[in-house]
Amino acid sequence: MRYISTRGTIQPIRFKDAVMMGLATDGGLLLPETIPAIDRDTLAAWKTLPFQELAFRIISRYADDIPADDLRSLIERSYATFDHPDVTPVVERGGLHILELFHGPTLAFKDVALQFLGNLFEYLLQERNERMNIVGATSGDTGSAAIYGVRGKENINIFILHPHGKTSPVQALQMTTVLDPNVHNIAVRGTFDDCQNIVKSLFNDLPFKERYALGAVNSINWARVLAQVVYYFLSYFRVAKTIGDEVVFSVPTGNFGDIFAGYVAKRMGLPIARLLLATNENNILARFINDGDYSLSAVVPTVSPSMDIQLASNFERYVYYLFGEDPARVREAFATLPARGRIVFSDAEMEHVRTEFLACSVNQQETVDTIASFNRETGYLLDPHTAVGVRAARQLVTDGTPVICLATAHPAKFADAVVRAVGFEPPRPPSLMGIEDLPSRCEVLDARIEQIRTFIEEKAR
Template sequence: MRYISTRGGIEPISFKQAVMMGLARDGGLLLPERLPSIDRTKLESWRNLPYQYLAREVLELFIDDIDRLDLEVLVENSYASFRHPQVTPIRKVGDLFILELFHGPTLAFKDVALQLLGNLFEYQLKESGSFMNIIGATSGDTGSAAIYGVRGKKGINIFILHPHGRTSRIQALQMTTVLDENVFNIAIRGTFDDGQAIVKELFGDLEFKDQYHLGAINSINWARVLAQVVYYVYAYIKLWRNGMDSVDFSVPTGNFGDIFAGYVAKHLLPEGCINRLILATNENDILSRFVNQGDYSKSTVRPTFSPSMDIQIASNFERYLYYLRGEDPEQVRRDMETFARDGRLDFSGLRDQVARDFVSRRVSEEETIETIADVHREHGYLLDPHTAVGVRAARELGGERPVVCLATAHPAKFGDAVKKAIGTEPELPPPLADLESRESRCEILDADTEKVRNFIREHALRG
């Protein structure tokens, strides 16, 4: 399997090269030359596999340059720290199925991908005898999951940018209380989009990128998306074993990465297994406007109870755009240049095509809190606000098929939202219980690329 850029400016590369490159050198995002698919016979052979074994089978469809036994060890090590034996279990809650993705070390779905990516980085650096400096921006959960994925690993320093004062208190503490020598937290005076723009600008400086061996942990790294494909397949098989041949998925998303993994899974499985992908956004609704109106345009980021979705430029949208544009990299490049210049793209003429892939619902702050309260009262199950966005969209847009709602974080990470909904804060699980008492370390900087660049220069690993 070879990997190409959405903008067509690089020669095809291997999976291992794609992992280390992160953002393509032409500014595009990496994708496999073709999306693999399986038949019913192969699906039947996966029917009873535990999560780790299924993960290896799915990953091998996209990876041909890592030994099978090595890949098996990487997968086993990546999910050994998860607190549930099924890694991503499913719970029946009323008429919906909740896919719990928060049983990893930081209690967020990002652990599923970033535990694997951290081990992939370590594996390849050991193989090459090299080093890397990871740079990433987070709206909340990616940062802590990335930090926990690489903390203490030799040959890696990690620099995480988060918007100062715009994450939940627990999200910030999960990052800043990790004091390993290779971990550097930077709180920028701005939004997630400001941080992501800085990261992309640094990766676009090829001399700087090469000198400091920059690596990407945001969902611009293809390995992140690939790891997430697995839990869609796992969830489908679990329901299929119980007589459900076709299912819908409801996905709360701001950056388009998680739902793009669902798009890949839909194409991977036999036709009809995954029927609809319900794209749920909060009031930062660039993606809902794209699906429902063909309007992909930047707006002001509004702080919400679901801060990990407080995004107005979706980093993974370009991957879907590649397929929407008929796999035409020149058109994608022109589109992204137009968006960078004008801050908007008009896809109103492609709405029918988009509707074959997604339906979407924007969920307000009031609806988010109301949904947490309703589900808790009716079923005794507690949702975090991001998951509540997905559940609300599923209740509005779900049809006759079973709907799987992705639960992207543990509710205890968002105590303020939960308290507003049910009157009390959730009990903190052990990984969060003593965060407030831990020592914290963080650098606060303006949202200025040169200031961040200089900080990285000062603390980066060098050859």
């Protein structure tokens, strides 16, 4: 399997090189040259596989330059850190299937990808006798999951940018209380989009990227998307009565990475009727699907802060397919986006989009009300991001098609929103007990690339 850029100006590379490159050197995002097709008989054979074996069957189709025994070992080590034997279990509540993605070390869906990516980085760096400085941006959960994926690992430093004061308190503490010498937290005075733009600019500065051996943990790294494809297959097998029955996945969406993993699963042949894109007031993606309006606006702070994003990095991967795999059109669209503030799509393209996606924007009051009503009905506590997906599913999927709602984080990570909804704090898992009392370390910097660059240069030495 070889990998190409959405912008079309790099030579095809193998999986291991794609992981190390992160963002393509032409500013695009990496994708496999072809997406493997999985036939109905293979789906049936996979139906009862445990998570780890299913992960091997899927990932090995994309990572054929890693020996099978090595890949199995990486997968086993990565998911040994989860506290549930199914890794990503499915529970049925209120007529919906809840895919619990919060059983990893930092209680969020990002652990599924970043435990694997951390071990993969360590493996590749040892193989190549190299060092890496990971640089990433987070709106909340990616940062802690990435930090826990690489803390204490040899040959790796990690620098995580998060918007100062705009994550939940627990999200910030999960990052800043990790004091391993190779971990560096930067609180940026600005928004997540500011953090993300700085990271992209650093990666696009090729001399700087090469000199400091920058590595990417954001979902711009293909390996992250790939690892997330696995739980779409696993949950489908747990829910579908017969292989071939279609389901809808409701996905709380900010940066388009998680839902793009679902799109990859659909292209591989998983019987997905639609992918339901659920957003909060930062609804550029919902406006795109419902109205054909992909235009930038200001970020609105909400009770679901991991989705407080306007410029979704992974959207470029989907646009590549929507534009008929035409990298020249992709280059032009994203080169002019900062100045124009929008991308224009044809009526035919939007008609095609709506055969694959549904979309719904859920505001903060609706989110809080959903946490409250779902708890009254079922006794189950939703975090605010999952509540957005549940509200969207109940609003848009009314034809009896089974719905799998992605539960992207444990409710204890967003206690303020839960208390506002139900009047009591969600029970804390052991990993969060006493976290406020732990020592922490963080650098607060302006949203200026020069400051961030200087900080990295000093610490990377």
